[in-house]
Amino acid sequence: MFEDLKPAPADKILALIGLYRADERPNKVDLGVGVYKDNAGKTPVMRAVREAEKRLLADQDSKSYLGLAGDTAFNEAMAKLVFGANADTTRIRAAQTPGGSGALRLVAELLKHARPDATVWVSDPTWVNHIAILRAAGLQVREYPYFDAETGTVRFDAMLAALKGAPAGDVILLHGCCHNPTGANLDASQWTAVAGLLVEKNLLPFIDIAYQGFGDGLDADAEGLRIVAAKVPEMVVAASCSKNFAVYRDRVGAAMVMTANAAQADIASSQMLAGARTLYSMPPDHGAAAVRMVLQDPALRADWQAELEEMRQRMLLLRQRFAEALRRQSNSDRFDFIAGHRGMFSRLGLTESQVQRLREEHAVYMVSDSRINVAGLPENGLEELAKAVVSVLD
Template sequence: MFERVSAAPADPILGLNEAFAADNRPNKVNLGVGVFMNDDGVTPILDTVKQAETRLVKEEITKSYLAISGDREYGRQVQALLFGNDSAVVAANRARTAQTPGGTGALRLAADFMHTQLGVNTIHVSDPTWANHGNIFTSAGLTVANYRYYDAKNYRLDFDGMLADLAKVPAGDAVMLHGCCHNPTGVDPSPEQWQQLADVAAERGFVVLFDFAYQGFAKGMDEDAAGLRAFAEKVPELLVASSFSKNFGLYNERVGAMTLVATNADTAEAAFSQVKTLARGNYSNPPAHGAKVVATILTDDTLHAAWIEEVAAMRNHIQQLRDLMVNKLAERGAARDFSFIGRQNGMFSFTGLTPEQVKTLKEDYGLYMVGSGRINVAGMSRSNIDAVCDAIVAVL
């Protein structure tokens, strides 16, 4: 039977990583896969994570299963980060959080809930969006549509187009929004634009899903949640898929969460019972270690403060690389103004390079990036950024 199964195409991001690993050139650079790397080219373990793990090794007494919804304290801390310590949503007990295997697991759980419980058949995502969004949503039985988002000619948000498209979304459909550090463009709405988008969502009544994977990587923990909190004030019901892969460096621990916000506590509890049923039929219950690390850090004032500083250091490192790249490309007389890279947020940038140029960079220079021209800025370092800029200028 298996001989009738044809080979699937390689994942556009993870497949690129495999090709990079097989490349024997010593000066190759991987700007494809979305992980933070320091100047040594290493994805580090945060000091606060090490301290929390040391504490857990000493204090843990069991490896028994977690509840279907995961660690309770973890869920409380997720809600505090998303909505703020003084959130009316949390105070009214309107939110419920399911710990999930990564942000990807959270997106799939949200998609299953929307499709089976809310009757959603179509979800609208930004054009462009993360390459795996389509796979996740179609696997859950949803049809994927696009709304305008990126003005490729001017390297900025096409806010008028976005607003116009969302104003046409039917009430029975869903809309997915990137909470901050839009992947792949690095372009986010302003606080004022978030307020306008929330008004449209409240008026139209479509289902809102936030993909919130990079909190703290744009401006700061609270600043990056401005869009989500604007929606929480104006839209009575919404879903949030969040992740701690990036801001805790817990990539391989798969630490995510799906948070449901309802109009009142009773509705939240009833709806969340269906979320738990869906989780039970999928992965049964989530892995414990990464979530316990997060909860340990966030409930300890000293570790929490130190973690905020570690996230700030990662954010500043990325911004410094952005500014350095812009300057070096200008110094080399690049046949294009790349100053927009310095104005973008988070790890990713849409460079505007064509698929042909991307192919040449890979084949001739050992510089790997996604075919769309998206790069992971955090994949650069001070030791390889000159080679990266030389290669880009050469193919323009």
């Protein structure tokens, strides 16, 4: 059975973690892994989540099955978090999923079922797992231009031109905020233009929102998604709580579908849940129950928002200070875009060999496409880091 099996290709980030761990240089810097870290390099459990977990432990009196959609109150709270507290959710259905990845896969299954020939257009570049997940569900994938590595900005005209050429009925995957891996995002007027085009060309928006609250704030980060939702008749969404509730390993996310009317929403939801049944049946409860408690309890929610805001502000400050250090060290504005990017990542625009030199000569670790995790920037070592980056430029 297994004698001819070839190993799966090594995961680049896991390989990087291995190299980092084995590096004995005391000043090593890890900008690779995609989790939020505080200044001590820790990824703490958030206060409100810890409190909710205590209450769960004390009060939970059954672990019986909940159903294919998981915790329905969690689903309602997530729809409001994403679409807005006052959003009309009568045409929206949400299903709790194992993380944002589970949500992406569940939406992909729904798309495959609704339109087996659909092509999903993804940004160039996008999170690598997008392409893998979509293909695993049997969907075709194409790319639209997105990032200009020279300037660190969005190639908006090229993006619009590509979307204009997409056949009606195709699906357009957009990062709701905090684009991974580039950090470059659409502004509100660009979102409005994209929304108009989606309606005009009859394209289905598929919005992945995995970092809500990490960019400009909880509501600001959902602004683009809400601009689209106000214009289009139908859309699909994959949301993740891994980052903004720091519940990475608990696997908490939600798949959402918005249709033309409530009856269609019920049908789409039933198909999504049928997909869940064959993939994993029911989602894990613990993390979603804790998130639901945080979202429902005003005091816990306020504390969560305050802690999330601290994390966001820390990343923003690091962006500004790193961009300033690079400006000083390079005597140029080449890296100013880092301060304008949002979220946990920025792509620096270095070549693979420059990234390798940073690792070998300076113990600075980043993904080979030069994506850095801003939360991993050393508060007290920015000048030295900037000097290292500039030293490999030529």
